[in-house]
């Protein structure tokens with residue numbers, strides 16, 4: 451009991467990353483600034499996605515969104531915390547809207563578009579199809595799959611306009627790789643490359659944040675304020691959302707949860723300021739933050755972790771990590787809500803369908819329009835900071851995890867291999883991770 455109390459104190463004693471006491475007035479004033487036409491600007495420079503990432507033949511690389519950030523202020527009402535909270539609220543509302551099938555306005559400095567994700571219900575899409583000037587925005591990676599890349603070279607996304615009016619079938623043919631074998635593309639009028647921070651580029655970013663297919667219908671709007679019934683989002687806010695969510699993580703729950711083989715275990719939950727995606731830290735045994743601690747960053751895998759799927763090695767790695775930590779007497783497993791390397795469960799199932807057609811795990815992501823790996827590791831680094839842990843011995847075969855943690859100021863004193871015997875169903879997956887993803891087996 452004394453040990454548990456001491457550990458709880460250690461967790462509480464680490465500096466809070468974000469405290470949002472009394473932000474109401476500031477948030478209202480920031481929202482007003484935005485609504486009244488003043489662009490919100492983050493203090494961070496915006497990283498652009500690497501052009502080479504995910505293109506066949508190039509090794510997987512770090513997600514360039516996942517850049518280092520300055521240390522949090524310990525002030526309970528730091529302006530940056532309030533700005534993050536306001537940004538998260540705006541984008542979270544946009545995510546909810548599009549998942550409900552309602553259009554939102556996305557605007558950059560130069561332009562504004564009304565958008566709906568390609569997966570929106572046909573009835574609501576029909577409203578956008580009827581407007582003039584509409585197009586379909588796809589990621590550059592999806593454009594490459596469709597053979598449109600030369601026209602979009604150097605861009606993050608493309609806006610495709612058709613010769614005929616847009617229809618549900620034409621949209622599905624462009625956006626859904628499961629239909630790639632079903633006949634030719636619709637006749638195209640133009641393919642325009644756009645930047646990630648353009649209104650159209652951010653529209654596809656919003657579809658990704660909503661864990662939908664990365665494709666959207668966009669219609670130009672001369673004046674975004676004409677669309678009074680819709681949410682208006684800044685492209686820059688969408689681009690910054692994941693990093694702001696990570697910066698705003700704070701601990702919201704803690705309990706003792708004895709596990710089979712690791713009875714002295716506690717689970718701590720972390721939540722971002724918009725009440726969005728929560729991550730958990732699983733603390734096994736007596737964690738002493740003063741020493742390099744055996745640590746695992748484990749990305750959620752519903753199929754492997756929970757169902758025991760044989761398509762991957764996640765279940766073995768999850769249980770094996772807990773076992774190794776219990777054997778050592780201490781360890782921290784960060785269970786990160788990054789299903790399917792960050793593309794979400796539904797898209798991972800689509801990727802599996804494509805793998806059954808012959809694509810490997812990286813190319814299947816590409817067919818869908820995603821990068822090889824869409825994860826960022828700032829959430830993990832911030833959770834470690836909350837726990838007061840600066841040095842880790844990292845259980846992983848993935849060098850990008852080591853690199854990413856180091857970039858966020860965590861001292862990875864050792865990489866501890868985390869290899870399990872393959873089975874006939876995951877052999878190709880593991881072989882691809884080693885050959886193309888740079889994993890060390």
Ligand SMILES: Nc1nc2c(ncn2[C@@H]2O[C@H](COP(=O)(O)OP(=O)(O)OP(=O)(O)O)[C@@H](O)[C@H]2O)c(=O)[nH]1
Nearest residue numbers: 748749750751762788789790791801811846847848
């Ligand atoms: N998109 C996609 N995701 C997959 C596939 N197979 C497994 N995953 C996901 O990949 C992630 C694997 O996470 P980890 O085991 O933490 O990471 P890792 O990159 O394999 O590195 P290690 O630390 O060596 O295990 C989980 O989120 C799985 O859901 C696949 O074929 N496609």
Ligand SMILES: [Zn+2]
Nearest residue numbers: 751754762764
């Ligand atoms: Zn898995």
